[in-house]
Amino acid sequence: MTEILKKISLKYVDDKFNELKNQFIEMGQLKSNFDIEKFTIKKEGNFIAHNFHFLMRQYHLALYEAKRMLLDKEEKLKKLKDYESREERGETTIFVFTEKGKEEKYIDIEIKRIMNEIDLLEITMTNKICMVDYFEKCRIKLIEINGGKAPTNKQYQTEEPAYWKWFLQKKSLNQFKARETGIEQGIWDTIDMVEETPVINENYKISVGSSFNIEEIQTEINKQKLLSNREEI
Secondary structure: OHHHHHHOOHHHHHHHHHHHHHHHHHOOOOOOHHHHHHHHHOOOOOOHHHHHHHHHHHHHHHHHHHHHHHHHHHHHHHHHHHHHHHHHOOOOEEEEEEOOEEEEEEHHHHHHHHHHHHHHHHHHHHHHHHHHHHHHHHHHHHHHHOOOOOOOHHHHHHHHHHHHHHHHHHHHHHHHHHHHHOOOHHHHHHHHHHOOOOOOOHHHOOOOOOOOOHHHHHHHHHHHHHHHHHHHO
């Protein structure tokens, strides 16, 4: 442990972060496009106005978060520029406000601290930026499916009776399946979402199998294990 502590210095961590930053950003998308299509838009069936409704509820939140993060980054960049100009003028310390009140800090340390915060922001906001991008593509597609017009609240309200009939029938059926198979209702609900028609990506057409043949599923799982093992070799 002592050797590890000696090795993991500030320089080592900084160099390693810079080395891997692009990979961190590349894997920064937490909510996948598949998730957006199946578990956001198609959360409750194929009712077009409801699909649009669920999309727009998540879309505006993603835009808000993306804007908040971009503003935070802009603020930190301006602060960084200010600190760097002070350092160029020969200043070595600066007063900053913390939870303890006004404190004197070393400018070079504060510059590194702000750069670290900017790095983290750039990675964490990757998820929101990716969401915004795919939400927009899905929004355009749903409008196209709806005849070129954005679904309205009136259309959403008109769908409600048929939607609730479908919703209750689906829940009842999945509760029956749960009693018959011992597989929880939540699993059946998830299968329904996964098997819904994708909005954009045709590769997202998936059939888990409503009959839920255990032997077939076990065979598929074993195939995947074999593929994973081959990739590791």
